[in-house]
Amino acid sequence: GRALTETASSGGSDSQGCVSDIVMGKSPIDFDGSALSNDAQSSDVSQRIIGKNGMRSPSRGTAEPEMRGLYILLTMNNEGGMEVLKYSGRLCTQKPDIFYSKPVQLALTIFRAKKDHNYAKFFRLLRCPSTPYLFSCIMFKYVESMRKETLLMMSRVYGAKHKTTGEAFYDSYPLEKLVNLLCYEDESEATEACRHYGITVEGDQVLWRHSKFREPRDPVKQLIIPLKPRKMIRTIESKLSGATRLSVCRGGVSGQGATLSNEPTSVDAEALLKDRQKAQEEMKQKLAKAKAREEAERLKQEKIKREKMRQERLAAEKRAKEEAVRRAEQERMRKEQLERDRLEQKRQEQERIAAEEKARKEAAERAERLRLETEAREKKEREIAEAKRLAEEERKRKLAEEERIRRLEEEKRRREEEERRRIAREAELRRKAEEERIRKAKEEEERRIEMAWRQKVENARKVLICRLLRKQMRRHDSLQKSRNSLSKLDPTCTQYPTSDVELCKDLFCSAANGTEVIARRT
Numbered sequence: 001g002r003a004l005t006e007t008a009s010s011g012g013s014d015s016q017g018c019v020s021d022i023v024m025g026k027s028p029i030d031f032d033g034s035a036l037s038n039d040a041q042s043s044d045v046s047q048r049i050i051g052k053n054g055m056r057s058p059s060r061g062t063a064e065p066e067m068r069g070l071y072i073l074l075t076m077n078n079e080g081g082m083e084v085l086k087y088s089g090r091l092c093t094q095k096p097d098i099f100y101s102k103p104v105q106l107a108l109t110i111f112r113a114k115k116d117h118n119y120a121k122f123f124r125l126l127r128c129p130s131t132p133y134l135f136s137c138i139m140f141k142y143v144e145s146m147r148k149e150t151l152l153m154m155s156r157v158y159g160a161k162h163k164t165t166g167e168a169f170y171d172s173y174p175l176e177k178l179v180n181l182l183c184y185e186d187e188s189e190a191t192e193a194c195r196h197y198g199i200t201v202e203g204d205q206v207l208w209r210h211s212k213f214r215e216p217r218d219p220v221k222q223l224i225i226p227l228k229p230r231k232m233i234r235t236i237e238s239k240l241s242g243a244t245r246l247s248v249c250r251g252g253v254s255g256q257g258a259t260l261s262n263e264p265t266s267v268d269a270e271a272l273l274k275d276r277q278k279a280q281e282e283m284k285q286k287l288a289k290a291k292a293r294e295e296a297e298r299l300k301q302e303k304i305k306r307e308k309m310r311q312e313r314l315a316a317e318k319r320a321k322e323e324a325v326r327r328a329e330q331e332r333m334r335k336e337q338l339e340r341d342r343l344e345q346k347r348q349e350q351e352r353i354a355a356e357e358k359a360r361k362e363a364a365e366r367a368e369r370l371r372l373e374t375e376a377r378e379k380k381e382r383e384i385a386e387a388k389r390l391a392e393e394e395r396k397r398k399l400a401e402e403e404r405i406r407r408l409e410e411e412k413r414r415r416e417e418e419e420r421r422r423i424a425r426e427a428e429l430r431r432k433a434e435e436e437r438i439r440k441a442k443e444e445e446e447r448r449i450e451m452a453w454r455q456k457v458e459n460a461r462k463v464l465i466c467r468l469l470r471k472q473m474r475r476h477d478s479l480q481k482s483r484n485s486l487s488k489l490d491p492t493c494t495q496y497p498t499s500d501v502e503l504c505k506d507l508f509c510s511a512a513n514g515t516e517v518i519a520r521r522t
Contacts, residue, residue, distance in 0.1 A: 066132070081111070119153075175191065185233065
């Protein structure tokens, strides 16, 4: 947007707001507490956008191209970069003069370099003196991620191994070149970054074959530990050229193209579009020339490589010949050394025999002295042992006497204990015998009662059978008598039936038969 511009006071003084080269009121204080330079006679006053010099320009103290470029840089990560594409598309159609301005085109170039992971172009733009200070400050927030991506890609490319030999194509990389490529402050910062990501550094060389890219994690939370870059004094802060933060805020280091020189027209937009197309054509020509130079350089490198391989082959043949000569010399020296070793061994053998003879004599003398000393020591030890034996026998005698007394006491206690146990056993046997007698008496009484009950049951059963028999006999006798009476009746006879004696005999016989039948059934 446009900065506010205050109108002059009634007295005609232009010392307020954006018109003034100094800040009104108290002197401004920097973030560290130091006072900022608020002098209208500073050397960078003429370069400021806000101030008397800026108000005299057609832009009237505004820096819309610069602000648009800063907005693009600040929103590069939004929606995966889609916000920048939409924004630049609207800007190209609605304000082509702003779109084709240097700050906006520079911001889009930085965006493409980051989007394409073109780390060489990204850091080249960061190093470029024409890149404004504020643009470099915003690019600083992407330095960590771009360096990490760069080291990851380089570890995969330079550390790649041949399929058959397993050797790395590019084993080492100069540390100084890495410092310049990724805008490190010094080699110590580059070494720290390489070791943070598990890349081996030895001396002034980065060794890719022994490296494996990895990001360290917190041992407790398992979160990735980021590597914060140092303050880039050599690359970014040097672009201030002595300007204060007040000068930065007033556009003193905004660079060329931060403002519009005049009011935009459609003719200017067409001219800008033609200039843009012409620049693109020139860029294509430059790219073609660069590609041709790269191809020539590649051919030159291949020629150098072939020459180097030929020289290496000749050197290998020369080394093989030298190795054969060296081996022959080593064989001769080895034989001479063997001869010297044989003579030395013979001399050592003679010395060893003489030393052994001397040692035998000394050993015999030492053995005699040792024998005498041993006999004296053994005699003394025997005396001591005899004294110890007598003392030990006395001690054993006392212990035996004590043991005999202890055994007598234990035997007495044992007999008393056995007597108590015998009395207890006898009491227990008497108690069990009494219990057994009582139990047998109870069982005998129970058996007698049971027999009495069985007799009663048997008698009752017999009475019941007798009653049932009588009942059946009565019924049977009644029927029999009726049958006999009927059979004996003679309609023609006028006499009475047979006597009562014969009837009783018949009844008794029938009763006996019925009793046998009932007995068989039961």
